Amino acid sequence: MSTKTLSPMAMFLIRFKREKTAIVALCILLVMVIMAIGAPMFLHYTATDVDYNNILTTPSWEHWAGTDLYGRDNFARLVYGARISLSVGFLSVTIGVIAGTFLGVVAGYYGGILDAIIMRVADVLFAFPSFLLAIGIVAVLGGGIVNVIIAIAIFSTPMFARIVRSQTLSVLNSQYVRAAKTMGASSARIMFKHIIPSTVSSVLVYFTMRVGTSVLTAASLSFLGLGAQLHRRSGALCWHRAATLWRWMAICI
Numbered sequence: 001m002s003t004k005t006l007s008p009m010a011m012f013l014i015r016f017k018r019e020k021t022a023i024v025a026l027c028i029l030l031v032m033v034i035m036a037i038g039a040p041m042f043l044h045y046t047a048t049d050v051d052y053n054n055i056l057t058t059p060s061w062e063h064w065a066g067t068d069l070y071g072r073d074n075f076a077r078l079v080y081g082a083r084i085s086l087s088v089g090f091l092s093v094t095i096g097v098i099a100g101t102f103l104g105v106v107a108g109y110y111g112g113i114l115d116a117i118i119m120r121v122a123d124v125l126f127a128f129p130s131f132l133l134a135i136g137i138v139a140v141l142g143g144g145i146v147n148v149i150i151a152i153a154i155f156s157t158p159m160f161a162r163i164v165r166s167q168t169l170s171v172l173n174s175q176y177v178r179a180a181k182t183m184g185a186s187s188a189r190i191m192f193k194h195i196i197p198s199t200v201s202s203v204l205v206y207f208t209m210r211v212g213t214s215v216l217t218a219a220s221l222s223f224l225g226l227g228a229q230l231h232r233r234s235g236a237l238c239w240h241r242a243a244t245l246w247r248w249m250a251i252c253i
Contacts, residue, residue, distance in 0.1 A: 011201070036083040045073040047080035088145060089215040092152035093207055099153070100160025101203065105191050107161065108168025119165070122158035130155040134217055138226045148221055152214045163206060167199040 016022055035042060045051075045063075051071035059066050065075035107118040125133065137151035171177060171194070180190050 032082060033086060035079055036086050039076070039079045039083065043073075043076050043079060045076040047072065047077045049073065049076070084145065085215045085218065088149055088152070088218040089211040092149040092214050092218075093156055093210045095149070095153035096156030096210070097160050097203060097207060100157040100162075101164045101196060101199065103157070104161040104164025104166075105168050105195055105199075108165040108172065109187065109191055109195065115165075118161065122161050125155060125158045128155075131217060131220065134221060135224070135226065138221060143226050148218050148226070151221075152217055156210055156214065159206065159210075160203060163202050164196075164199045167202055168195050171195055171198045 040046075049072060051067065051073075053071070054063060054067050055071045056069060057063055057067045057071075063073050063075065065073070065078065068074055068077070103118050103122075107115040128136075133155045134148075134151040137154060138147050141147040141150065177190060177194050180194055185193075
């Protein structure tokens with residue numbers, strides 16, 4: 001009687017389906033992503049549309065979160081602002097995943113001095129608080145969304161490199177990797193075909209955690225004037241007119 005061994009990704013999906021909280025969180029995230037991406041299709045207003053006949057109004061069917069000092073729809077501004085936050089979060093962490101996976105699998109597979117160099121560089125980056133490191137990078141490169149993404153990606157890379165390296169070392173001596181080497185498979189094929197797929201579940205877990213942290217980091221940098229410009233900034237779309245916030249707007253936001 002033969003038994004089928006589940007892949008790490010399959011085991012992750014099985015465990016994920018059992019966690020109702022994770023499923024609810026995923027559904028909420030998907031709704032936010034769909035609303036942010038499809039904002040022009042779902043909303044009748046953009047973030048800059050002005051309605052002088054409805055200034056500082058309370059929530060209504062026409063304006064779900066009311067309007068601001070210039071009659072702009074607050075809900076539309078929140079949704080369009082979320083597009084910036086989600087873009088920064090996902091893009092920066094995705095770059096960190098790609099770079100970290102490459103460095104981690106190379107360090108774990110080849111070992112030796114290459115492993116030592118990569119891990120020592122990662123240790124140096126870990127020695128600095130991530131937010132202070134991001135401030136330093138953005139201060140050198142200049143403000144703007146692109147530089148914020150680069151800064152967040154740089155301090156996201158070391159952790160992904162460590163995770164992938166650890167997973168690489170654990171599967172490097174497995175039977176299927178040894179069999180692939182015996183059959184003459186190239187190192188690139190072994191890494192991309194056998195090793196990297198086994199790291200997906202662990203990387204995916206940390207990826208979801210890192211996106212939220214990246215969004216908060218980007219918002220903090222924007223608050224310090226090092227991120228997006230004021231008219232494009234996610235939180236600042238409503239924050240820079242905070243003096244006009246009423247109780248209705250506070251409840252909605």
